[in-house]
Amino acid sequence: MGSFKQDLKETYLGLAETAEEKWSDFTQFMQEAWPLLVLLLAILVGIWLYADPPPPRHVMIATGSPGGSYEDLGKKYAEFFKEKGVTLEIVPTKGAQENIERLADRNDPVQAAFVQAGVVHAKHIKGIQSLGAIGYDPVWFFYRGPEMKSADLEAVDGMLKYFLGKTISTGVEGSGTHAQATKILKESGYVGGVQLRNLPGGDAVKALQLGEIDGAFIVDSYEAPNVQALLNDPMMHLVTFKRAEAYAKLIPYLHLLDVPQGAFSLPRNFPSADMKLLATTTNILIDDRMHPAIQFLFLEAARTINGKGSFFAERGEFPSFKDSITTESPVAVHYEKNNYPLLAAYFPFWIAELISRLIFVLLPFCVLAYPILQALPSYRAKRMQNKLNRLYGELKKFEQELLLNYNPEQRNEYLKKLDLLEYKALNVQVSKRLSSDYYALRTSIDYVRNCLNRGQHPYQFDEGVDPDL
Template sequence: MASFKEEVYEHISAVYQTAADEIKNGLSLIKEVWPLIFLLFLALAVLIWFAKPAPPDKVLMATGTGGSYKVLGEKYKAYFEKRGIDLKLVETHGSKENLQHLIDRKDPIQAAFVQGGMIAVDNLSGVQSLGSVDYEPVWIFYRKNTFNEGIHVSDRDIAKLRINIGPIGSGTHAQAVSILKQNHLTPTAPNLLSMNNADAVNAIEQGEIDAVFLVDGYESPNVQRLIKNPNIRLVTFSRADAYTRLLPYFEELGVPMGGFDLGKNIPDHPIQLISTTTNLLIDDRLHPAIQVLFLEAAKEINGAKSYFSKAGEFPVYMNTEAPLSNEAKFFYEKGTPTLMKYLPFWLAEFLERMFFLLLPFAAFAYPIIKSIPSYRTNLAKKQINSIYKDLDKFEQNTIQTFDPNRRGEYIEVLNDMERRVLASKAAKLATADCYSLRNNIEFIRNALEKQVIYKGR
């Protein structure tokens, strides 16, 4: 009885020999059908060239300095980081600059928060929307000793105050100018200042100015700071409905009495506000998977209940100044892609990409792979036919120029043909045809030996 060591050695030897035989057979097969294999690799290369590439691991996004855009951008950055994508936030002076980054086709920034009302420009080619993700109210704060506390101050009451309307080029400035023009007021009056928001907030708290325009989210540090300041009051837009009709990108919002602080009853009367929206815009070349990831982030971050919105209200295609991307259309109609519901982002994206890559490849490769056996058989038959042609040529020449003294030379030519048959792939793939060819060679060999068909020559 063989020892355990000998049995192990025998098994290892068998595995080695099996592997060697398979490799040898595989190499032999490749040599035979290499044109078909080359065609498959060529098709795969073409598919990879035209197919959707893997998503980038870094994306640049324009936000802002301070304000709600920066706060919101940090939340998106944390969401992307959990999915293995580095979202680089680029600080800017606001919506106008953000939009210019996207319009410039050479700019590496591919996503940005842009205020509604800032998007309608002449050349918006290459810029698409993923939808609106939040409300961005127009806040007009003023010092409480500026007016008689017995009246509810409206937007038209502050026209002659020393008021900051935001730096030129900012979203705040653009919205303030639009509102002033609707009221037939000049936006270049000397009482209208152009400080940045942070400086303006400091100035109104210190009494250096009377009022300030802010266009920002409810959670903005500047907005929260002024809401909580007991010396600052908030203007009501008593004609909010008129603004939403004249400037369609505005929505009407309301703050009920005590809506900011029930204990202190702040505000002490209902306040009407007008609000634009924060829109998530992209370069239309942004990878589809990253677009979906932005929408998923918006659903989780902005879809929660907030002060002005109900749960699930955002994201939504509310502002139609920029066209909605195809990925966003699918997302709003069908929801989250199935794979992304159950798998990590990178795996879901990889499987989806491979599916759309390999499905057409499989459709192309199947008939080619299926044709390999017949291809090998046809190749073998071609080898046989080649030898048949040589045999026919040999026989015709021999009949015409037969020389009995060269019989040995003739026999050797026939023997060489038979060796070619035995050495060819046809010997294994077209055995019956090979035997038929060898019988014909043997027939001519016998005829030469007996000189049957060459009688009289």
């Protein structure tokens, strides 16, 4: 029994020989199978680039008027995207209607927008989908003066009797506030008797506090500066809709929010009684061409930013599909059922996205490549066998020429031809499975050479001897 040192040396030599043999087989394989490998690589690159392109690193979102609550929300989303390595550019607009128009324009770079439900039925506009609702936007109707009864808001003969001859603001045309106020007034049966003004939110607050107008519709979140300014002003009152349930039935995207007595201000006991507010929702609308990974990123931002508990929303309530009017994105539907992809919980966004894309690309690629790769061994063996067969064919042709036209004076030329044929055989790379065929060819070449080197050649016969005997 050998020593440990000798056994170790033999083991090392064995491993080295095995590695060398495997490397030789690999290089031979690459030399012979490279056309198929190039084809498979081209297919893989095609799937990678066209079937599942990488997500963009720059996205534009339309928010609203500068200084508004949507701009503040957009900044929070931008910070979230920045942490994930994506730049989210905030694009100020005049309001919801412009947001819709920019999304509908296939040449506009804007791919996302904050839009209140009910501004437009986006299902009638091609190319726009919803990632769901991300928060409540109550319909606030503030007014100044003596506190009125809820019945005073009801329309009588098409007029709001409490506000007859007075002025109220319904928001800028094209804004969410204007769309909601107009819809509510229309459902109330209002046709005239009140002077309407179209003021931006901030201007409406100032005008109401200065007494330049008597009432103002503001559709915005509870935390919005304009809403807080009026809620904290003791001179302002808030309309409670007596028939709130009826409005919610007639206008399907509206929701009812319960406000307990004193919830806005306990010291002021504001409101003085339990009340119901009508509310729409803020939705994230997108261009339906948006990359799925970016859609998931928006949904994850909504869960992180808007999913926290707030004055009106429970923790985890958003994002959700509270507005069933707008066409839902398939990605959002998947998110609602399965949440964010599992990989995102353990890897940074770009690594998780890369792994997801690799899985998406490699699965169909493997389905296609597997039978091709399975065929490679037989393909290689067939190519090697064909090379050997061609050399056998050349040897047979050469031997036939010797048999029919043998000239003793050209023996050296015949030997040179055999040497060239043997050189070709030496340069044929074959697998171990075909070693017997390879050496049989070498032996055949050597046999013909030996025949030529004999004193009596089998290719030369006496004229009086019948070769068939």
